Amino acid sequence: xxxxxxxxxxxxxxxxxxxxxxxxxxxxxxxxxxxxxxxxxxxxxxxxxxxxxxxxxxxxxxxxxxxxxxxxxxxxxxxxxxxxxxxxxxxxxxxxxxxxxxxxxxxxxxxxxxxxxxxxxxxxxxxxxxxxxxxxxxxxxxxxxxxxxxxxxxxxxxxxxxxxxxxxxxxxxxxxxxxxxxxxxxxxxxxxxxxxxxxxxxxxxxxxxxxxxxxxxxxxxxxxxxxxxxxxxxxxxxxxxxxxxxxxxxxxxxxxxxxxxxxxxxxxxxxxxxxxxxxxxxxxxxxxxxxxxxxxxxxxxxxxxxxxxxxxxx
Amino acid sequence: xxxxxxxxxxxxxxxxxxxxxxxxxxxxxxxxxxxxxxxxxxxxxxxxxxxxxxxxxxxxxxxxxxxxxxxxxxxxxxxxxxxxxxxxxxxxxxxxxxxxxxxxxxxxxxxxxxxxxxxxxxxxxxxxxxxxxxxxxxxxxxxxxxxxxxxxxxxxxxxxxxxxxxxxxxxxxxxxxxxxxxxxxxxxxxxxxxxxxxxxxxxxxxxxxxxxxxxxxxxxxxxxxxxxxxxxxxxxxxxxxxxxxxxxxxxxxxxxxxxxxxxxxxxxxxxxxxxxxxxxxxxxxxxxxxxxxxxxxxxxxxxxxxxxxxxxxxxxxxxxxxxxxxxxxxxxxxxxxxxxxxxxxxxxxxxxxxxxxxxxxxxxxxxxxxxxxxxxxxxxxxxxxxxxxxxxxxxxxxxxxxxxxxxxxxxxxxxxxxxxxxxxxxxxxxxxxxxxxxxxxxxxxxxxxxxxxxxxxxxxxxxxxxxxxxxxxxxxxxxxxxxxxxxxxxxxxxxxxxxxxxxxxxxxxxxxxxxxxxxx
Numbered sequence: 006x007x008x009x010x011x012x013x014x015x016x017x018x019x020x021x022x023x024x025x026x027x028x029x030x031x032x033x034x035x036x037x038x039x040x041x042x043x044x045x046x047x048x049x050x051x052x053x054x055x056x057x058x059x060x061x062x063x064x065x066x067x068x069x070x071x072x073x074x075x076x077x078x079x080x081x082x083x084x085x086x087x088x089x090x091x092x093x094x095x096x097x098x099x100x101x102x103x104x105x106x107x108x109x110x111x112x113x114x115x116x117x118x119x120x121x122x123x124x125x126x127x128x129x130x131x132x133x134x135x136x137x138x139x140x141x142x143x144x145x146x147x148x149x150x151x152x153x154x155x156x157x158x159x160x161x162x163x164x165x166x167x168x169x170x171x172x173x174x175x176x177x178x179x180x181x182x183x184x185x186x187x188x189x190x191x192x193x194x195x196x197x198x199x200x201x202x203x204x205x206x207x208x209x210x211x212x213x214x215x216x217x218x219x220x221x222x223x224x225x226x227x228x229x230x231x232x233x234x235x236x237x238x239x240x241x242x243x244x245x246x247x248x249x250x251x252x253x254x255x256x257x258x259x260x261x262x263x264x265x266x267x268x269x270x271x272x273x274x275x276x277x278x279x280x281x282x283x284x285x286x287x288x289x290x291x292x293x294x295x296x297x298x299x300x301x302x303x304x305x306x307x308x309x310x311x312x313x314x315x316x317x318x319x
Numbered sequence: 320x321x322x323x324x325x326x327x328x329x330x331x332x333x334x335x336x337x338x339x340x341x342x343x344x345x346x347x348x349x350x351x352x353x354x355x356x357x358x359x360x361x362x363x364x365x366x367x368x369x370x371x372x373x374x375x376x377x378x379x380x381x382x383x384x385x386x387x388x389x390x391x392x393x394x395x396x397x398x399x400x401x402x403x404x405x406x407x408x409x410x411x412x413x414x415x416x417x418x419x420x421x422x423x424x425x426x427x428x429x430x431x432x433x434x435x436x437x438x439x440x441x442x443x444x445x446x447x448x449x450x451x452x453x454x455x456x457x458x459x460x461x462x463x464x465x466x467x468x469x470x471x472x473x474x475x476x477x478x479x480x481x482x483x484x485x486x487x488x489x490x491x492x493x494x495x496x497x498x499x500x501x502x503x504x505x506x507x508x509x510x511x512x513x514x515x516x517x518x519x520x521x522x523x524x525x526x527x528x529x530x531x532x533x534x535x536x537x538x539x540x541x542x543x544x545x546x547x548x549x550x551x552x553x554x555x556x557x558x559x560x561x562x563x564x565x566x567x568x569x570x571x572x573x574x575x576x577x578x579x580x581x582x583x584x585x586x587x588x589x590x591x592x593x594x595x596x597x598x599x600x601x602x603x604x605x606x607x608x609x610x611x612x613x614x615x616x617x618x619x620x621x622x623x624x625x626x627x628x629x630x631x632x633x634x635x636x637x638x639x640x641x642x643x644x645x646x647x648x649x650x651x652x653x654x655x656x657x658x659x660x661x662x663x664x665x666x667x668x669x670x671x672x673x674x675x676x677x678x679x680x681x682x683x684x685x686x687x688x689x690x691x692x693x694x695x696x697x698x699x700x701x702x703x704x705x706x707x708x709x710x711x712x713x714x715x716x717x718x719x720x721x722x723x724x725x726x727x728x729x730x731x732x733x734x735x736x737x738x739x740x741x742x743x744x745x746x747x748x749x750x751x752x753x754x755x756x757x758x759x760x761x762x763x764x765x766x767x768x769x770x771x772x773x774x775x776x777x778x779x780x781x782x783x784x785x786x787x788x789x790x791x792x793x794x795x796x797x798x799x800x801x802x803x804x805x806x807x808x809x810x811x812x813x814x815x816x817x818x819x820x821x822x823x824x825x826x827x828x829x830x831x832x833x834x835x836x837x838x839x
Contacts, residue, residue: 162567
């Protein structure tokens with residue numbers, strides 16, 4: 006197991022290298038100039054050229070890449086062209102929102118998706134199953150943009166239970182109660198993914214429940230509860246864990262839309278606005294960190310397989 | 320008995336009157352939450368012409384002159400000024416006792432350093448630079464501007480809020496140089512000072528308690544300013560639906576950049592008020608006169624002949640309260656309004672268009688028409704216009720990009736023939752941005768230079784107006800760009816916000832939150 010993890014971690018290096026090259030090249034192939042964005046629409050061409058030069062953007066792309074790459078190796082992701090702050094502090098200031106939102110979103114996914122899936126499988130072809138299937142089809146089909154605005158109109162504008170948008174830090178005034186700002190966004194993010202998890206859990210469970218050893222367990226007179234939770238659920242854990250791991254990454258990626266709709270200061274929205282501002286260093290930083298996170302979560306999932314299923318040995 | 324009744328009635332009347340008065344009387348306190356559509360690139364409003372920066376920055380910084388509600392420049396940090404007879408020396412007498420946010424009194428050395436920085440490094444500096452020989456500060460409260468040639472637009476340039484010539488302490492101006500002043504060093508003389516900027520969350524300004532106001536009246540950006548609100552928070556909310564929902568739910572008190580199609584919904588909501596900006600701004604199609612098919616004036620005239628403005632303006636701006644058909648470069652509420660040359664505007668004559676195109680030797684070559692979906696109205700006004708042009712026999716290659724891409728492509732003359740954009744009405748014709756040579760479109764007709772130079776160098780208004788009318792005729796004849804009409808932008812605010820949209824506080828392009836208060 007130990008050597009496996011070391012090998013996998015070493016394997017991250019070429020992957021990250023590839024990601025960094027691709028991320029850099031992509032950014033620089035989009036037309037647009039961050040100097041023009043910063044100076045505003047009425048700046049003269051000479052002024053834009055002067056600032057472009059000062060930002061070091063008129064050099065050949067490979068030289069810019071080389072310089073950026075060595076900086077990154079030393080832990081320096083550069084400075085945001087728009088905010089004139091270090092990229093790490095720009096990303097860092099958004100991390101709280103993204104982490105909390107992904108965590109809450111994940112809670113919605115697991116707490117809603119998993120039980121619904123299990124119940125549907127166990128009560129197969131009953132009305133509960135039908136209702137849960139219909140709801141999950143609807144949930145998976147609704148565009149998150151629309152779902153977000155709908156939740157906002159009902160629960161924030163009409164009923165006034167939650168704030169419409171924004172998120173003051175839990176470390177600021179208001180403390181932990183500020184989490185109420187994230188309830189609607191977490192539902193927006195969680196519901197479509199919970200629906201997917203419901204369907205996946207249901208089909209994996211159905212497959213397992215038809216196997217012989219389940220019949221044996223039932224025949225032994227074990228209580229239904231033990232059969233389902235101990236014998237069946239644990240054996241369908243592998244696909245479910247994979248889905249949950251990838252959902253975590255998807256939650257971060259989908260947060261782009263949710264964060265925009267709810268005006269949350271998260272990393273997803275930072276990506277969108279950095280693209281529009283052509284803030285290359287921030288984008289490269291975010292892409293690199295996201296790729297790292299993706300590979301890391303993947304690794305965690307693989308390690309978890311080994312722990313859950315004694316038959317898997319690395 | 321009768322006496323008692325009279326006394327009672329008088330008392331009741333007095334009390335209700337007082338209550339009424341109290342309701343209308345300005346109130347101190349409260350936090351105004353303003354939903355804006357994006358982050359400002361900086362707080363130093365002299366270093367960028369981005370509108371968002373001006374909107375926030377002009378609460379913190381002030382200019383020597385400010386535009387009043389009719390966009391007429393008036394002395395603001397300057398008390399009085401005079402111009403020499405030859406028009407080559409402007410002497411500005413500064414107001415005494417004006418304090419910066421750091422408690423220091425503003426003197427001529429601060430003004431000198433700020434103006435020098437404005438001219439050397441800022442995007443608007445080149446407007447003033449060609450006229451200026453040097454600046455002197457003979458004493459603590461006097462500034463002398465020595466000009467190399469008379470400049471009719473001097474006060475208009477100094478009053479121009481967007482990318483404005485702001486006054487900051489000498490040490491800050493000198494330390495910043497060509498870099499934007501960092502937010503924590505953004506020290507001005509305005510009624511609000513910088514407090515906190517959390518990107519993605521808010522930019523917060525708080526009342527500057529020692530603000531020294533101009534005495535007397537107020538009109539538009541100019542005049543006496545009182546900061547009734549304790550705090551103003553500018554909150555970036557990218558989705559228009561969220562800005563509006565937040566306004567309806569009371570999360571925000573004020574929202575900007577709301578699409579025209581939501582106007583009727585907001586206008587009919589009794590808890591809200593819609594605030595229509597006047598003077599209007601104007602959307603336009605601009606031509607590449609340097610390279611390609613549109614360098615031919617006959618082709619530009621052909622395009623102009625084909626267009627029917629009403630459907631274009633309706634598609635782009637919706638409710639009729641928000642737009643007008645007008646060929647005057649300046650809208651009706653300004654002193655520069657004129658109908659000279661406007662018979663060529665809004666011809667809606669495809670036959671004439673075909674004829675002019677034939678005269679130009681047009682053979683169905685593709686015309687590259689750039690627009691953007693970043694601003695919905697630009698996309699809409701392009702779609703309808705392009706349809707009309709195609710009906711008149713033009714072969715249009717419609718290219719749709721995000722705005723940053725349009726900005727980077729439009730500086731390359733080989734890439735386009737027409738693009739869509741818009742502009743706000745500015746105080747003086749000589750500072751209209753598309754008149755600059757550098758502006759994409761590259762209008763270099765000798766007659767343009769003659770008229771622009773004449774109007775800029777002339778000081779007397781009557782004469783300047785005559786030259787302007789001559790210019791406008793030339794403008795519609797040469798069709799460097801096609802002004803589509805007047806567009807009245809609007810803001811929406813909670814009905815609790817008082818003091819806005821009054822005679823002394825008209826709704827202007829950059830909303831301003833002094834002299835307004837919350838009555839909650």
